[in-house]
Amino acid sequence: MRPYLLLTPGPLTTSETVKQVMMSDWCTWDEDYNVEIVEKIRQELVSLASSRPEEYTAVLMQGSGTFCVEAALNSVVRPDDFLLIAANGAYGKRMGTIADYHHLNHYLMQFDETQAVDPKEIDRYLSEHPEVTHVSVVHCETTTGVLNPLEAIASVVKRHGKVLIVDAMSSFGGVPIDMATLGIDFLISSANKCIQGVPGFGFVLARRSLLEKCKGVARSLSLDLYDQWDVMEKGHGKWRFTSPTHVVRAFMQALKELKEEGGVSARHARYCENHRRLVEGMRALHFQTLLPDSDQSPVITSFYYPTKDFNFKDFYRKLKEKGFVIYPGKISQADTFRIGNIGDVYPDDFVRLVETIKTLQLQ
Ligand SMILES: *Cc1c(COP(=O)(O)O)cnc(C)c1O
Secondary structure, eight states: OOSSEEOSSSSOOOOHHHHHGGGSOOOTTSHHHIIIIIHHHHHHHHHHHOSSGGGEEEEEEESOHHHHHHHHHHHHSOTTOOEEEEESSHHHHHHHHHHHHTTOOEEEEEOOTTSOOOHHHHHHHHHHOTTOOEEEEESEETTTTEEOOHHHHHHHHHHTTOEEEEEOTTTBTTBOOOHHHHTOSEEEEETTSTTOOOSSEEEEEEEHHHHTTOTTTOSOSTTOHHHHHHHHHHTTSOOSSOOOHHHHHHHHHHHHHHHHHTHHHHHHHHHHHHHHHHHHHHHHTTOOBSSOGGGBOSSEEEEEOSSTTOOHHHHHHHHHHTTEEOEEOOOSSSOEEEEEOOSSOOHHHHHHHHHHHHHHHHO
């Protein structure tokens, strides 16, 4: 059932067992589904995200990850509020686009795509702009693979007493994060990234006391995070509109497999090893990484084209024939391609990948 491995950070390669559990149909309002699957998923997500689970709650939302980012921003930031968005890639900029669409008062603080977000710049801006009420940032910028210094950013934002919203789409489940210790108020991720489910919904983990106050804030019906949460809470796992039942069942299985692997720290260790094997092997073949090792996440790695006349399309096609699907680059300043390290993929897969690239180079 696997013509090739997806070395793309979402959708990614999932296990056979995750795919298998989608072979039965579930009734969207039946207790077997709501109580036994949806409620268990919500509890599990909160305990994965926070050492004080009682302070947090989970909302699942149909659609891709962006739907959840949009649901969160438009349901949490009020007309009189002011949102500071720190961006160093496409996903940070997308939060700016969402803020534009919903006419949120905001400022998009832009950093170079090859640099990490600088907490000192956020500190300076917050000192000079007391009107800011909320700060949002991407944890792992999948555009390049840079891992922003979440701990330092959270510490600055909390010192200024602002609400912190984190797009942890491509890191949650694969990089340890404790919302309670860091003081994160809203954290957004989706089914098809480090939890290793299939695409179809995302989720927002929220500080309960803040979400409770968000009734009527949203300017969208289907992306009303409060209303979605309210129906799920009162209905014990009921979704407001049609639920992606098969995807949710697959996600439940993926959570079980995360636990069996040893939880987030074990998965993080595997991703780091995947990344290490990849980078060591590629450097031995004279490929260079876009980022310095200090800013690099274990999620996705950007490499420069090895030569000016490098034919990415040809490289892509040949690798696909050999069983590996990779990603094109996503930045304008340099010619790059990207290789994802997450999913049901293991260090040996990266050893095989590097060997395959070596034989392509020799042709
Ligand atoms: C995947 C991803 C998203 C969501 O993208 P979708 O295409 O809407 O799923 C948002 N932010 C980051 C950092 C991501 O990696």
